[in-house]
Amino acid sequence: xxxxxxxxxxxxxxxxxxxxxxxxxxxxxxxxxxxxxxxxxxxxxxxxxxxxxxxxxxxxxxxxxxxxxxxxxxxxxxxxxxxxxxxxxxxxxxxxxxxxxxxxxxxxxxxxxxxxxxxxxxxxxxxxxxxxxxxxxxxxxxxxxxxxxxxxxxxxxxxxxxxxxxx
Numbered sequence: 001x002x003x004x005x006x007x008x009x010x011x012x013x014x015x016x017x018x019x020x021x022x023x024x025x026x027x028x029x030x031x032x033x034x035x036x037x038x039x040x041x042x043x044x045x046x047x048x049x050x051x052x053x054x055x056x057x058x059x060x061x062x063x064x065x066x067x068x069x070x071x072x073x074x075x076x077x078x079x080x081x082x083x084x085x086x087x088x089x090x091x092x093x094x095x096x097x098x099x100x101x102x103x104x105x106x107x108x109x110x111x112x113x114x115x116x117x118x119x120x121x122x123x124x125x126x127x128x129x130x131x132x133x134x135x136x137x138x139x140x141x142x143x144x145x146x147x148x149x150x151x152x153x154x155x156x157x158x159x160x161x162x163x164x165x166x167x
Contacts, residue, residue: 030130037126042119047074049123051082052091052116055108062107064097079106091115 012020035046042049054071055061063071069079083106086092091112097103108116135143 033130034123034126037130038119038123041122041126044115044119045082047072047078047082048086049116049119051079051086051106052108052112052119055092055106056113056116058108060107061113062095062105065094065104065106068106086112089115 031046038044038046038049050072051068054068055063065079065083066076068083069076072079072082074082083092083094086106087094089111091109093107093109095105095107097105132140
């Protein structure tokens with residue numbers, strides 16, 4: 001039997017408040033910066049890049065639309081709009097699910113895979129500039145561990161948690 005400590009009450013310490021403010025700003029500004037860099041350098045949004053990446057990592061380079069939405073942390077309608085844009089560029093195609101005629105798979109085309117590989121170096125440079133250039137090797141391990149602890153408090157579908165952090 002484990003004994004849990006009751007949640008702490010009262011105001012945050014100055015260090016806790018500073019962390020929370022920095023963390024909150026980071027989770028807003030870093031994705032915007034990554035998106036802005038991809039749009040400027042590649043003419044592709046972060047959501048489009050993420051959809052291509054997720055499809056490239058999936059078995060047979062395909063995911064059900066609802067699984068793609070979950071993994072990309074988007075609504076089904078938002079995912080549908082992204083897939084529409086990518087389909088219009090020949091990067092993705094929709095295919096009826098063979099075992100569920102109501103559902104569709106998004107399938108990465110060869111052109112989509114090539115486009116992802118083309119965008120990848122620019123995205124990596126952006127990630128390094130906005131994230132990793134600000135962390136030392138020692139910070140990286142501690143920060144990764146903290147983020148993994150944060151994530152354990154939030155249920156996560158398995159398709160959205162590639163590191164086995166699914167609940």
